[in-house]
Amino acid sequence: MDQISAARVAYNQDLTHKTILVGDSGVGKTSLLVQFDQGKFIPGSFSATVGIGFTNKVLTVDELKVRLQIWDTAGQERFRSVTHAYYRDAQALLLLYDITSKSSFDNTRAWLTEIHEYAQDDVVIMLLGNKSDMASARVIRREDGEKLAREYGVIFLETSAKTGLNVDEAFMTVAKELVRCSVQLPVEPRFHLHDVMQPETEPSSCCGFS
Numbered sequence: 001m002d003q004i005s006a007a008r009v010a011y012n013q014d015l016t017h018k019t020i021l022v023g024d025s026g027v028g029k030t031s032l033l034v035q036f037d038q039g040k041f042i043p044g045s046f047s048a049t050v051g052i053g054f055t056n057k058v059l060t061v062d063e064l065k066v067r068l069q070i071w072d073t074a075g076q077e078r079f080r081s082v083t084h085a086y087y088r089d090a091q092a093l094l095l096l097y098d099i100t101s102k103s104s105f106d107n108t109r110a111w112l113t114e115i116h117e118y119a120q121d122d123v124v125i126m127l128l129g130n131k132s133d134m135a136s137a138r139v140i141r142r143e144d145g146e147k148l149a150r151e152y153g154v155i156f157l158e159t160s161a162k163t164g165l166n167v168d169e170a171f172m173t174v175a176k177e178l179v180r181c182s183v184q185l186p187v188e189p190r191f192h193l194h195d196v197m198q199p200e201t202e203p204s205s206c207c208g209f210s
């Protein structure tokens with residue numbers, strides 16, 4: 001049985017995975033969750049989230065039910081200490097920036113440092129470049145997002161909470177990673193007898209920072 005099949009057999013469908021949306025104020029965390037949960041985008045003036053709340057969603061991954069409890073946090077600086085408290089028992093984190101805001105992209109490094117400090121080592125992390133529908137206002141190239149994600153060993157997608165582009169995809173990817181990482185996979189031997197001098201290429205890290 002390959003590792004993915006082994007993970008599927010052992011996966012406990014009663015688990016609920018705490019998943020947290022983080023990132024600067026205004027990058028579109030609430031909009032992304034509303035699009036995912038209700039399939040709609042509410043245009044108009046921006047109303048910053050105050051406090052914290054969650055939405056429960058059940059996703060089907062290869063016939064397995066994966067339960068996500070998705071927490072939408074407030075991005076404003078004054079609420080950061082509250083957000084930190086929620087990192088500890090999170091199994092997945094979606095870190096958003098806005099492709100039209102250089103500061104939101106630059107700040108993702110600080111967010112990743114915080115995540116490293118407060119979250120569990122095996123947390124599943126996705127970096128999302130949101131507002132990808134705003135092509136004419138874009139200041140962060142897709143390649144820059146991909147490069148940063150590679151540097152930190154996290155998964156990357158560009159999304160649009162407005163059009164829905166890659167929104168379901170982002171949460172499905174998280175759910176698949178949670179299935180893959182939820183079981184302790186057997187450690188593969190690094191060497192085979194026939195290639196004593198040739199180490200196997202490093203397996204990709206399962207979860208969290210590589």
Ligand SMILES: Nc1nc2c(ncn2[C@@H]2O[C@H](COP(=O)(O)OP(=O)(O)OP(=O)(O)O)[C@@H](O)[C@H]2O)c(=O)[nH]1
Pocket residue numbers: 023024025026027028029030031032042043044045046047048049050073074075076130131132133134159160161162163
């Ligand atoms: N064009 C476009 N606008 C978006 C998108 N996502 C969010 N917005 C707009 O950006 C503004 C901020 O969105 P929010 O979802 O409230 O941002 P937030 O990250 O929840 O902000 P905080 O709650 O303060 O942390 C709103 O005016 C949204 O309508 C997107 O994908 N495309």
Ligand SMILES: [Mg+2]
Pocket residue numbers: 029030031047048049072073074075
């Ligand atoms: Mg919000």
